[in-house]
Amino acid sequence: MELPYTLTRPLLARVAENRRLTAPGNPSDVRHVVLEFARDALAFQEGQAVGVPPPGLNQRGRPHPPRLFSVASARDGEYGDGQSLALTVKRFFGQDPATGAAIPGLASNFLCDCAVGDQVRLTGPLGDLLRIPDDEPGPLLLFATGTGVAPMRGLLQRRARSAAARQFAAALLHGAPTADDLAYSQEFEQQARGDSGLAYLTARSREQTDNAGQRLYVGQLALNHRDQLAPLLAHPALQVLVCGVRGMEEGVERAIAAIGGEDRLARLRAEGRWRVEVY
Numbered sequence: 001m002e003l004p005y006t007l008t009r010p011l012l013a014r015v016a017e018n019r020r021l022t023a024p025g026n027p028s029d030v031r032h033v034v035l036e037f038a039r040d041a042l043a044f045q046e047g048q049a050v051g052v053p054p055p056g057l058n059q060r061g062r063p064h065p066p067r068l069f070s071v072a073s074a075r076d077g078e079y080g081d082g083q084s085l086a087l088t089v090k091r092f093f094g095q096d097p098a099t100g101a102a103i104p105g106l107a108s109n110f111l112c113d114c115a116v117g118d119q120v121r122l123t124g125p126l127g128d129l130l131r132i133p134d135d136e137p138g139p140l141l142l143f144a145t146g147t148g149v150a151p152m153r154g155l156l157q158r159r160a161r162s163a164a165a166r167q168f169a170a171a172l173l174h175g176a177p178t179a180d181d182l183a184y185s186q187e188f189e190q191q192a193r194g195d196s197g198l199a200y201l202t203a204r205s206r207e208q209t210d211n212a213g214q215r216l217y218v219g220q221l222a223l224n225h226r227d228q229l230a231p232l233l234a235h236p237a238l239q240v241l242v243c244g245v246r247g248m249e250e251g252v253e254r255a256i257a258a259i260g261g262e263d264r265l266a267r268l269r270a271e272g273r274w275r276v277e278v279y
């Protein structure tokens with residue numbers, strides 16, 4: 001049953017897994033956190049997010065508002081059981097403007113520190129920016145950086161499980177500073193090996209440079225593979241999804257315009273098949 005959960009009436013979930021995705025020496029601590037809940041208690045689609053209110057109260061004695069985390073699983077759940085979902089959580093620190101001291105972000109640190117069996121409250125599901133309506137199937141051109149890979153993993157998990165979702169080609173262009181920061185890369189590589197319609201391409205900005213000696217980002221990666229991506233881009237039903245670090249969309253826009261032409265980019269936007277979520 002579909003229920004919009006709220007801060008005053010959240011869904012109670014239980015932590016089933018908390019696995020670090022980045023190596024122990026990597027300063028970026030990114031986790032794969034799986035939550036379980038009552039069967040069919042939460043109906044979500046790939047591309048949507050859930051809210052996680054941090055525990056405790058703010059300085060005014062009020063509950064903290066929920067922070068958004070993209071669901072990293074297909075709609076039938078992380079375990080395909082209709083009662084689980086995965087989140088890809090980066091441990092976030094801000095900085096005290098006066099002292100420069102690191103201030104741990106409330107929700108991300110809560111999730112990164114949670115143990116199997118702990119209870120987590122969820123709100124939502126929400127977010128339609130990256131949700132592709134079921135009656136608009138088409139090839140997928142996916143660009144992800146950082147935890148923006150979470151919704152793409154959900155889409156590719158569905159693709160792996162559903163023959164209907166494999167009727168069109170898909171490409172994931174995945175960017176990160178280093179190979180270790182490419183969350184789920186082994187899973188995607190394995191999936192692409194068994195799925196001839198799926199291309200998985202990576203850009204490691206601190207380890208790879210383009211022809212001009214500049215750091216390699218996903219926009220340039222697309223240009224490097226323009227011959228491979230051009231047929232995908234020409235498909236009238238194409239869906240383009242961009243998710244991750246704010247600012248990444250600019251390089252992606254330039255690449256799409258260079259490969260498919262400015263008109264193509266304008267048409268994708270006008271037809272609502274250009275979906276960007278950056279944060």
Ligand SMILES: Cc1cc2nc3c(=O)[nH]c(=O)nc-3n(C[C@H](O)[C@H](O)[C@H](O)COP(=O)(O)OP(=O)(O)OC[C@H]3O[C@@H](n4cnc5c(N)ncnc54)[C@H](O)[C@@H]3O)c2cc1C
Pocket residue numbers: 049054067068069070071087088089090091092093094095096103104105106107108109127147148150277279
């Ligand atoms: C659509 C969407 C999807 C997202 N998906 C993901 C995802 O899949 N994975 C993911 O990891 N993140 C995701 N995010 C980001 C996530 O929502 C949070 O913004 C992020 O995790 C930080 O939240 P936090 O509660 O840890 O930090 P917060 O507690 O919200 O802290 C944020 C800022 O406030 C400052 N601050 C906090 N407390 C104090 C204080 N007492 N004094 C001064 N400054 C303070 C912190 O230093 C920091 O700069 C997404 C965001 C959006 C909008």
